[in-house]
Amino acid sequence: MIRTIDPISRNLDTSCEVCVIGSGAGGAVVAKELAEAGLNVLVLEEGGYYPTSSFSHDPQRMLPRLYRHAGGAIIVGNAPIMYAEGRCVGGSTVINAGICYRTPEAILDHWRDEHGLVELAFEKLVPYFEQVENNLHVMPVPDAIMGEDSLKFKQAAENLRYRYVRVQRNIHACQGTNLCVLGCPTGAKQSTLISYLPAAANYGAQVLANCRANRIVVKNGRAVGVEVSVVDPASQQIRRRALIKAGAVFVCGGALHTPALLFRSGLAKWRSWIGRNLYLHPNLKCVGIFDDQVNSWQGSIQGFQIDEFAEEGIVFGSTFLPPGILALSLPYFGNDSFKLMEYYHHMSVWGALVEDTHAGRVWSLPNKTSLTTYWVDARDQQRFLRAIMLLAKIFFAAGARKVLLPIKNFSEIDREAEVAQIPKLRIRASDLSVFTVHLMGTCRMGADPRTSVIDMDHRFHGLENLFIADASVFPTPVRVNPMLTIMALATRAAQKFVENRKRYLRVT
Numbered sequence: 001m002i003r004t005i006d007p008i009s010r011n012l013d014t015s016c017e018v019c020v021i022g023s024g025a026g027g028a029v030v031a032k033e034l035a036e037a038g039l040n041v042l043v044l045e046e047g048g049y050y051p052t053s054s055f056s057h058d059p060q061r062m063l064p065r066l067y068r069h070a071g072g073a074i075i076v077g078n079a080p081i082m083y084a085e086g087r088c089v090g091g092s093t094v095i096n097a098g099i100c101y102r103t104p105e106a107i108l109d110h111w112r113d114e115h116g117l118v119e120l121a122f123e124k125l126v127p128y129f130e131q132v133e134n135n136l137h138v139m140p141v142p143d144a145i146m147g148e149d150s151l152k153f154k155q156a157a158e159n160l161r162y163r164y165v166r167v168q169r170n171i172h173a174c175q176g177t178n179l180c181v182l183g184c185p186t187g188a189k190q191s192t193l194i195s196y197l198p199a200a201a202n203y204g205a206q207v208l209a210n211c212r213a214n215r216i217v218v219k220n221g222r223a224v225g226v227e228v229s230v231v232d233p234a235s236q237q238i239r240r241r242a243l244i245k246a247g248a249v250f251v252c253g254g255a256l257h258t259p260a261l262l263f264r265s266g267l268a269k270w271r272s273w274i275g276r277n278l279y280l281h282p283n284l285k286c287v288g289i290f291d292d293q294v295n296s297w298q299g300s301i302q303g304f305q306i307d308e309f310a311e312e313g314i315v316f317g318s319t320f321l322p323p324g325i326l327a328l329s330l331p332y333f334g335n336d337s338f339k340l341m342e343y344y345h346h347m348s349v350w351g352a353l354v355e356d357t358h359a360g361r362v363w364s365l366p367n368k369t370s371l372t373t374y375w376v377d378a379r380d381q382q383r384f385l386r387a388i389m390l391l392a393k394i395f396f397a398a399g400a401r402k403v404l405l406p407i408k409n410f411s412e413i414d415r416e417a418e419v420a421q422i423p424k425l426r427i428r429a430s431d432l433s434v435f436t437v438h439l440m441g442t443c444r445m446g447a448d449p450r451t452s453v454i455d456m457d458h459r460f461h462g463l464e465n466l467f468i469a470d471a472s473v474f475p476t477p478v479r480v481n482p483m484l485t486i487m488a489l490a491t492r493a494a495q496k497f498v499e500n501r502k503r504y505l506r507v508t
């Protein structure tokens, strides 16, 4: 059981040893580790608390509850990019696919060589990966829940002789309902709602849902508290405000909201890298239409990944979109859309995840809100086209009759011969439909305070007791799905904090 406090009826002017802002992949891990070490921990979560029993397959009901902006938000730039992130107790882990990868060694080598992160060598992180994998029950997707779409995907990889891996996911007794993105209705997916937060509560941590951190109060080089407002979940109106005093603060709001909070707290004058260095792992989705029924709604959301092209920054996997969401994302209207969606049970959605090389930015606006911008550069755009070309080829190798592409005015092909045209297309970035669920890197970690925001122990350069542990700390994209990296780093950050707790909490 998670211990939540009703922030509307309770006097919130309270204090704790450590205040953790955000309850997703980073925040929940920190809360559990610190509470287990005996610290008095309070977690602030802007979103609401929705237990597994409240989950349904109805997007209209679940999207506004679990997703920020009900799932539909755009990053501004030359190719407006749709993104999705969680806003609920458990954060994005509640709505993610549960795919777990250790950080590739080559990425950690790069972090060491270019950013001075000598403490994050792969072999030094192995114990933290193992702890998280045990706590999350990470396992290879079993045959019993392998859907027809995954089997077709695997067959294509074999036909093309591409290297592929069986996906590892954080699941326990998964029944293959394929509703991960709307909240797992059986509680099989070990999101932090199911795993880390109940464990944190067992050690005494408390969670304040519907409670938004507005500003970190800093005095004499120390964070001394957090100003919060309590948000009515139905109307989103602010019901009350309070000050929570804290001995130390961990910010874990995710790659867009952690920098926004630091801006609101006046900390940009300390570190100019706040908000810079935003990476997205842009995701290009194609839809394959097969003669036989695929029934993609049955089975694991993803069973295999093709990593033949990982070294050039592209990996492929299957995914699943409920019919309403898929229909919205396709460039067809009226009768055309209706006719196409009649084939829903013959469709499979597969995606390419691209390691981007050009960063975007979160900006602070004068009215204390923030703006996110991202420009796709020519090199990445070419890589996107190559990724789409390879994905179309994979679909045809799986036996697809038609492939719908995320490219304006070149949105469907039904002959494999047309695939070769894709990289030669003369298009603008805005002609591509790009999507992301992997936002990373806006408060990057580094040994040099002039070019980073936090040090190797996740401590804000220049402040004694302010820490960051979430996707914002990555110096670069990680090439693979990021959750396990975030959680392993958060475990390490919290355990380092516990080792030095007297210094950070100024206990004499």
Ligand SMILES: Cc1cc2nc3c(=O)[nH]c(=O)nc-3n(C[C@H](O)[C@H](O)[C@H](O)COP(=O)(O)OP(=O)(O)OC[C@H]3O[C@@H](n4cnc5c(N)ncnc54)[C@H](O)[C@@H]3O)c2cc1C
Pocket (backbone or CB within 6 Å): 021, 022, 023, 024, 025, 026, 027, 044, 045, 046, 047, 084, 085, 086, 087, 088, 089, 090, 091, 092, 093, 095, 096, 097, 098, 099, 100, 101, 181, 211, 212, 213, 214, 252, 253, 254, 255, 257, 258, 261, 437, 438, 439, 469, 470, 471, 472, 480, 481, 482, 483, 484, 486
């Ligand atoms: C649909 C989807 C599928 C995905 N699939 C995978 C996958 O299969 N594998 C994988 O590795 N990754 C996946 N991801 C990405 C992964 O879930 C995220 O990278 C990860 O959860 C980010 O962790 P985080 O701690 O940075 O932020 P989050 O997990 O998003 O948690 C941040 C929390 O902080 C809260 N918050 C923010 N600001 C404030 C504030 N001011 N006050 C209080 N609370 C605040 C937010 O409401 C949120 O709940 C997916 C993401 C999505 C959306």
